[in-house]
Amino acid sequence: MAKVGIREVARVADVSVGTVSHYLNGTSPVSDDKSRRIQAAIDQLGFVRNNAGRQLRLGHSSTIAYVVPDVSNPFFATIAEGIEQRAAGRGLSVFLANSKGDQPREDAYLDLFEEHGVRGMIVASPGQIENRLASLSARGTPTVLMGQLASSPSQPSISIDDVLGGYIATKHLLDIGCRRIAFVGGPLSVRQVRDRLEGANRAVRESGAATLEVIDVETRVISAGHAVGDAIAARDPAMRPDGVFAVNDLVAIGMVQTLIAHGVRVPEELALTGYDDIEYAGSAIVPLTSVRPPHEEFGVAAVDLLLAVIDGEAPDPAHLVFAPELVARASTAR
Amino acid sequence: MAKVGIREVARVADVSVGTVSHYLNGTSPVSDDKSRRIQAAIDQLGFVRNNAGRQLRLGHSSTIAYVVPDVSNPFFATIAEGIEQRAAGRGLSVFLANSKGDQPREDAYLDLFEEHGVRGMIVASPGQIENRLASLSARGTPTVLMGQLASSPSQPSISIDDVLGGYIATKHLLDIGCRRIAFVGGPLSVRQVRDRLEGANRAVRESGAATLEVIDVETRVISAGHAVGDAIAARDPAMRPDGVFAVNDLVAIGMVQTLIAHGVRVPEELALTGYDDIEYAGSAIVPLTSVRPPHEEFGVAAVDLLLAVIDGEAPDPAHLVFAPELVARASTAR
DNA sequence: TTGAAAGCGCTAACAG
DNA sequence: CTGTTAGCGCTTTCAA
Numbered sequence: 294m295a296k297v298g299i300r301e302v303a304r305v306a307d308v309s310v311g312t313v314s315h316y317l318n319g320t321s322p323v324s325d326d327k328s329r330r331i332q333a334a335i336d337q338l339g340f341v342r343n344n345a346g347r348q349l350r351l352g353h354s355s356t357i358a359y360v361v362p363d364v365s366n367p368f369f370a371t372i373a374e375g376i377e378q379r380a381a382g383r384g385l386s387v388f389l390a391n392s393k394g395d396q397p398r399e400d401a402y403l404d405l406f407e408e409h410g411v412r413g414m415i416v417a418s419p420g421q422i423e424n425r426l427a428s429l430s431a432r433g434t435p436t437v438l439m440g441q442l443a444s445s446p447s448q449p450s451i452s453i454d455d456v457l458g459g460y461i462a463t464k465h466l467l468d469i470g471c472r473r474i475a476f477v478g479g480p481l482s483v484r485q486v487r488d489r490l491e492g493a494n495r496a497v498r499e500s501g502a503a504t505l506e507v508i509d510v511e512t513r514v515i516s517a518g519h520a521v522g523d524a525i526a527a528r529d530p531a532m533r534p535d536g537v538f539a540v541n542d543l544v545a546i547g548m549v550q551t552l553i554a555h556g557v558r559v560p561e562e563l564a565l566t567g568y569d570d571i572e573y574a575g576s577a578i579v580p581l582t583s584v585r586p587p588h589e590e591f592g593v594a595a596v597d598l599l600l601a602v603i604d605g606e607a608p609d610p611a612h613l614v615f616a617p618e619l620v621a622r623a624s625t626a627r
Numbered sequence: 628m629a630k631v632g633i634r635e636v637a638r639v640a641d642v643s644v645g646t647v648s649h650y651l652n653g654t655s656p657v658s659d660d661k662s663r664r665i666q667a668a669i670d671q672l673g674f675v676r677n678n679a680g681r682q683l684r685l686g687h688s689s690t691i692a693y694v695v696p697d698v699s700n701p702f703f704a705t706i707a708e709g710i711e712q713r714a715a716g717r718g719l720s721v722f723l724a725n726s727k728g729d730q731p732r733e734d735a736y737l738d739l740f741e742e743h744g745v746r747g748m749i750v751a752s753p754g755q756i757e758n759r760l761a762s763l764s765a766r767g768t769p770t771v772l773m774g775q776l777a778s779s780p781s782q783p784s785i786s787i788d789d790v791l792g793g794y795i796a797t798k799h800l801l802d803i804g805c806r807r808i809a810f811v812g813g814p815l816s817v818r819q820v821r822d823r824l825e826g827a828n829r830a831v832r833e834s835g836a837a838t839l840e841v842i843d844v845e846t847r848v849i850s851a852g853h854a855v856g857d858a859i860a861a862r863d864p865a866m867r868p869d870g871v872f873a874v875n876d877l878v879a880i881g882m883v884q885t886l887i888a889h890g891v892r893v894p895e896e897l898a899l900t901g902y903d904d905i906e907y908a909g910s911a912i913v914p915l916t917s918v919r920p921p922h923e924e925f926g927v928a929a930v931d932l933l934l935a936v937i938d939g940e941a942p943d944p945a946h947l948v949f950a951p952e953l954v955a956r957a958s959t960a961r
Numbered sequence: 962t963t964g965a966a967a968g969c970g971c972t973a974a975c976a977g
Numbered sequence: 978c979t980g981t982t983a984g985c986g987c988t989t990t991c992a993a
Contacts (some may be wrong), residue, residue: 296686296767296969296970298969298970298971299970299971299972300970300971308979308980309979309980309981310970310971310972310980310981311972311973311979311980311981311982312978312979312980314971314972314973315972315973315978315979317971317972318972320972320973321973321978321979322978323978323979324978324979327978327979339762339765339766341738341741341742341766342742342970342971343683343742343744343969343970343971344679344742344743344744344970344971345678345679345680345682345683345688345743345744345969345970345971346679346683346969346970346971346972346985347970347971347972348679348971348985349677349679349680349683349969349970349971349972349984349985349986349987350970350971350972350973350984350985351971351972351985352630352985354679363704364698364699364704364707364723365698365699365700365701365703365704365705366699367699369699370697370698370699370725371699373698373725374725374727377725386735386736386739388722388723388724389698389722389723389724389725390722390723391704391707391708391711391723393708401720402720404675405720407675408675408676408677408678409678409679410677410678410679428673431673432673432675433630515906515907515910516910519910546910547910550910550911550912553912554912573849573907576849576850576853576880576881576884577884578884578887578888578912630985630986632985632986632987633986633987633988634986634987642963642964643963643964643965644964644965644986644987644988645963645964645965645966645988645989646962646963646964648987648988648989649962649963649988649989651987651988652988654988654989655962655963655989656962657962657963658962658963661962661963676986676987677985677986677987678986678987679985679986679987680969680985680986680987680988681986681987681988682969682987683968683969683970683971683985683986683987683988684968684969684986684987684988684989685969685987685988686969
């Protein structure tokens with residue numbers, strides 16, 4: 294396979310490389326005759342434009358990067374969709390990377406994308422990476438921090454108000470009559486967990502008429518929910534909470550499964566709400582009430598924010614904070 | 628931000644650009660003194676190597692692409708992990724792309740990666756793309772087709788024996804005593820669905836003592852399972868199947884939820900098996916028997932196959948076919 | 962061990 | 978409208 298470049302195309306079409314470039318980029322009009330010859334040559338030779346040359350000359354690529362801890366998390370996947378749509382509309386492609394919540398690996402990807410000269414990055418990270426992002430910016434690659442509110446005013450970020458989310462979830466339980474509330478989640482070193490609990494605290498405090506128990510879990514997956522469900526079912530019924538706010542849907546799904554298996558009626562004896570509104574939430578045995586972050590707008594807003602920074606506009610609110618909303622389903626229907 | 632390149636580093640360190648390059652790549656020994664000066668200059672200037680220039684000169688990049696219909700599908704996500712591990716071991720990075728099962732979009736990504744000069748691509752596609760992959764290969768980008776057996780002998784592919792999978796799932800139902808088997812899945816235009824049904828047919832035929840009903844569904848998601856579960860529960864108990872092979876776990880999960888809600892006992896009255904062994908399968912109300920494709924080895928094998936092609940070795944078996952295995956759980960425990 | 966210099970493929974400025 | 982040409986940043990001979 295001989296490498297076929299723009300000059301080979303030019304030779305076959307009997308035009309100059311400049312003309313081929315103009316044809317390719319629409320930089321300047323090309324006569325019909327030559328256009329046809331150029332296209333014919335391209336087809337015949339199977340020419341594919343070499344991005345390295347193009348990018349080197351242009352000084353920048355037309356890609357942005359989206360780095361997440363877990364691509365298979367439906368939450369990030371949905372956002373990715375919004376990002377890709379919006380980016381495509383602006384002529385940008387999106388490179389995806391999976392950091393697995395692993396710092397060195399995340400670092401490696403950030404380096405890789407920087408070397409590749411991406412126009413900007415949207416980074417969701419469970420860790421402390423503001424310094425890292427700051428140096429990227431300083432060297433010319435704009436970034437948007439996703440999922441947590443940046444502490445630096447100059448670091449654009451886009452996040453969800455988890456305190457509010459925790460508040461509305463708990464308020465909902467109180468509104469339907471629950472008085473012995475339990476928050477199931479942990480560890481508190483995770484910002485999102487802490488914030489949600491704080492919101493729950495506030496709602497309970499405001500009500501003045503309810504108690505809040507905290508049931509700590511190490512991981513926030515289905516099996517953790519199973520364990521907690523078993524433990525609650527094993528209690529004397531009088532000692533069980535009558536309303537549970539699970540830190541996320543996976544935990545809630547696990548809980549509802551074991552609770553029902555043990556004969557605890559949901560929502561009659563125990564009302565339950567999750568968080569995140571993942572796809573499976575509505576498909577659980579007892580469809581799950583959940584707190585829904587604005588998935589779609591989130592991705593779009595992230596791209597818009599990034600583009601603003603790329604265009605050199607200091608975005609007025611550098612921090613976008615979205616309000617989640619409650620999706621009430623059978624698990625809290627009294 | 629002045630652009631800082633290798634020559635700026637060379638200037639500050641008072642060496643030649645060639646020496647900096649050698650330092651960076653270990654291409655040739657560099658004296659300790661100069662090494663120190665170069666590193667100091669790099670740190671001071673915040674130099675980041677420009678991949679475009681490097682790649683242009685080198686003629687190739689050090690990335691491979693992994694294109695899937697749905698990154699959030701746990702099946703592909705797990706494989707991605709294997710791919711990234713293995714690729715990293717060979718000094719390659721992986722770019723991920725989400726085609727959403729959309730042909731034009733898949734095409735766009737294939738083009739994009741080809742222009743970016745990736746070393747090779749691993750492509751999982753629900754569609755017919757062998758011709759497309761063939762032209763990529765012809766132009767110099769090796770590919771591995773994932774998830775379906777390639778019809779062309781020269782197109783490397785890596786797939787799972789779904790006929791066998793369907794066979795062992797159904798055989799298992801027969802072995803535990805089921806005689807009125809139902810296959811829930813569709814449409815038959817999807818290769819994997821067809822193959823699984825074929826395996827089911829074979830098992831039933833071999834047994835000589837059972838019947839196979841086909842219950843068609845349009846989509847293979849939880850809600851489809853709900854609908855089928857409702858329909859089966861509504862039947863006269865004598866008309867219900869006593870063993871169901873669902874085309875995938877999502878459908879099976881949906882079914883088990885509604886069946887139980889309607890009081891149909893699983894597995895006593897109706898044994899049920901899914902397919903794919905996704906994470907949630909073991910976490911269903913009734914833990915689900917499923918057919919497990921070899922996730923981990925799959926990604927590793929795909930990379931190895933791709934690397935072999937990149938290295939110009941005509942891989943001996945161009946087609947790798949993996950055998951799935953049965954994971955028996957409560958949903959078929961009699 | 963180091964430096965000088967020739968491009969890799971492409972775009973854009975400029976001249977026609 | 979079209980052709981000519983100068984680099985973009987980097988690696989890699991080739992000499993020294």
